[in-house]
Amino acid sequence: MTTQTAQAAQAAKDERPLLSVQDLKIRIQMENGVMHAVDGVDFEIKKGKTLGLVGESGCGKSLTSRAIIGINPKECETTGTIGYDSADAADSELNLLSLDPKGKRIRSIRGRKIAMIFQEPMTAFSPMYTIGNQIMEAIRTHRTKNKKEAKKIALEMLGKVGISDQEKRFDQYPHEFSGGMRQRAMISMALSCNPELLIADEPTTALDVTIQAQVLELMQSLQREFGMAILLVTHDLGIIAEMCDEVAVMYLGKIVEQAPVKELFYNPKHPYTKGLLKSMPRLGGEKSVRLDSIEGSVPMPIDMPPMCGFYERCKDRIEGVCNVNAVPKTDISDQHTVRCFLYTDRPEGESP
């Protein structure tokens, strides 16, 4: 009986998401008003799954991802909750946002439980120390104080990310690495402490396609091996399609549509998502087809009235509705949500 309840409790715990972000808002005071850079974002990441956060530059996707580990600049006024539920009892049911961003607690989670990789790997490494030294440093702060053991783990990790000749590479400086190699070294540093969640902010944008393919493949195989969850921030829908289980599309600080990956690509609902998918040229598509572009450009979210941020550019806008009301979240199915007035009265959500 007791074992059964324990098992049930364990099962319930497994069901709980690893990370659940609720009503995250980031405001930045600008010279000409308050910028609502992130405006009420909710999402969850389940253990071992990949969530893609996709959007154009300035949509707030990077700020959102950085808020999770509290590395946004001071000017960002952040509210909401970021619930984190580690398998480790000490860190279960934690609100990351309530922690002091410079405190000990968040630092023990940052790097150890939640790791992050960036677009430009050069900034992640100090040019003054060897790559090996820096990976070892990360391992020694979080995993083991023993120098020999740390070096062993570091070498093993370098091997795992496909860096050959690790002994030699270990003693090289960041500038001696090529771009792809540096990115892999950063991944190895991020994964050296077996994190539960990896935040990847445009991890391959600075890389060539062939190298990008290598890095994506690497991330997938490492995910299979370590079972970590990934939050993948990118502007590239192609990468989203290949990597993610679930996708959240961001526009102007809001998640406008969220769905499992296939649902999103084959049954997009929000006019912005549709527009994005149509405006992308595809390999293997017809040559010289005129692309369906989204007209206009992204406005600045400064002192916005309660309205749909996409209103100005939207082909299906309803005047008097979309530009005067805040858009509520509508469920299309139990996993597919959208923020658009076209679907507020239509629970079935067939396209108008």
Next chain:
Amino acid sequence: MRTLPVFRRSTTEALKPEAAKDINYSSQWRLMYIKFKRHKLARISLYVLGFLYFVALFAQFIAPYGLQSYDSKYVNAPPMTVRFIDGEGKFHLQPFVYELKSARDPETMRKIFVADTEKKYSLQFFVKGEEYKFLGLIPTTRHLFGVEEPGRLFMLGTDAMGRDMFSRIVLGSQISLSIPLVGVGISFVLGLIIGGISGYFGGWLDSIIQRIIEIIRSFPTLPLWMALSAAIPPRIPIVTMYLYIVIIFAFIGWTDLARVVRGKFISLKNEDYVIAAKIAGVGNTKIIVKHLLPGFISYLVVATTLAIPNMILGETAMSFLGLGIRSPATSWGVLLQEAQKIENVALYPWKLIPLGFVILTVLAYNFLGDGLRDAADPYKK
């Protein structure tokens, strides 16, 4: 085929700016001004410097006494106190000073000055004093303020020859504040030309110029000053001496600026918009004038501003060591010569006051330079 927007003739109207104040219509200089304005310390410094240069410009008028005027009765007199309330506690609307009376310290038997409460002189504006030429042109005897003869006014005390320190500081600022400006001005021109040649033509010319700059910069400055000032004949008119000193400074100062110019020239030369202009068929001279110069002139202004404090300190140091400006001309460095002896500093601390002006000016220039540096690239976010 999709039709393109049709061109209407009336659109020329639209070319007139709708709002001059709109940041979208702001040129480089306006953006820089906006950014500079936000730097409080730099703004205050600018006012301070403006005030100092204003004083220097009208020094003869502002100083109560001339450079040569001395009174052996008042040797090493301390600064006088300007009072409103006399010994009986009566308030006077017009400020006044008491005459100084020499006395002996009963303990150390040292000569000291005490205020003679019997003799009171009111401070007056536009009093008659020594004759001078206002702005070097109009002969006049009026000074901004002072006391009636035979009274004496020593706001900041006197030196070992009984000369008024305040007047000497004010008059000395003319040289101390102008030498760096002229010196930097010459360096600016030299740096712009030589650095520009070096950056634009490149190749062996660039190598030669760079090596020369390195050689000049590797000279230790102090012996270089000594050598150069030894070359100045001992008895020459003040103006000539002044020129020599300026040239010595410019000779060393241009190297820094030339490097800034060269570096910016090279980096701008490869900017996409410069290449675009080249492809569009814009001539070389025009590219330099329209694209390159506006691109780095702001950096050059910053480098120049930050070079001035060095020159002020250099001039002070040289004059202090007796290598620069010599009597009868006066600069802050010359005034500080008296502070070389430790007993002077201990007994007559007001002789260090010129130092305060040097520090104030150098700080103001540095803050100003900081503010300009922040403003120099208004496009950086």
Next chain:
Amino acid sequence: MTKSILDVVRLNKSFDVKSRKKLWAKPTRVQVLNDITFQLFEGETLSIVGESGCGKTTLGRCIVRGMSASSGEVNYYASEGERIDYLKLKGQDAKKYRKDIQMIFQDPYSSLSPRMSVYDIIAEPLIANFKLRKSEIDDKVTEIASQTGLNVSYLQRYPHAFSGGQRQRIAIARALIMQPRLIVCDEAVSALDVSIQAQIINLLKDLQEQYQITYIFISHDLSIVQNISDRVAVMHLGRIVELASTESMFSQPKHPYTEALMSAVPQPDPERKKDRIILEGEVPNPANPPSGCHFHPRCAYRTDKCVQQVPELREVGDGHFAACHYAEELNLRGVRHEEAKQA
């Protein structure tokens, strides 16, 4: 379509790079462009694709003379058909013909002088080349601006007031005002957001249709290249390794590198079978290129011949050129033409 507008013949560009390790060491010569030869037809769009460091940007700049080539010729056929040695143009001739070839740059932030108003930027080439009255310049500038989709009432603004997409429109307007016959687009859309990319690509296509402009479209993005170009040239380490019509190239590539490039592009299609070819190793260092075929260290089909002999670019099919010893024998995978699954 068969009228040539540009003939690039054995174009070479090399840099001397000084070694930092040894003081007196001889500088190493880096061959950025290696015997680039191709023909460009009037009115077509030729794309040049490749990874960073392959020399595609250098090639573009050498053609417009933004950079000087080490050797080789660029023959330009002017509108009356006369052949002009473009790289050796001087004086009046240079003035006359150089306006025919213009360029659009990748980064719309660095390609526009921040110190000039948009009007001045667009008018600059006009003023430099023609003597026009102010009203004529006004007319031209506003006409071009409205054609490129710029709001003419914003022309007195400075570039910092514009977003990336609008800046790129300004750059296009500047190139267009000279009425060029050929525009070199160097990664003209890769710095832009997806939704803006489509706008600019459409604009470029419209302008081509209207003015019969020829494009050299330099890009690393194969999806865009397939959409916009008539022919494609693939560059690898300073050499053209494959050159063919878009259809032929994408349905049946003849060079293993092209195949790998195509398969590496992530597709916005979650059900696509993920059978990417993952190349091993890194892009080789151009200062120290591999022997023989530069691609051999990463090639799955390599033989000893590839290590020793440099393959020449030769015609292996109708207008299909490839520089691979086994171009005819290999059966390489292109991009399947699937029906786009869209809602």
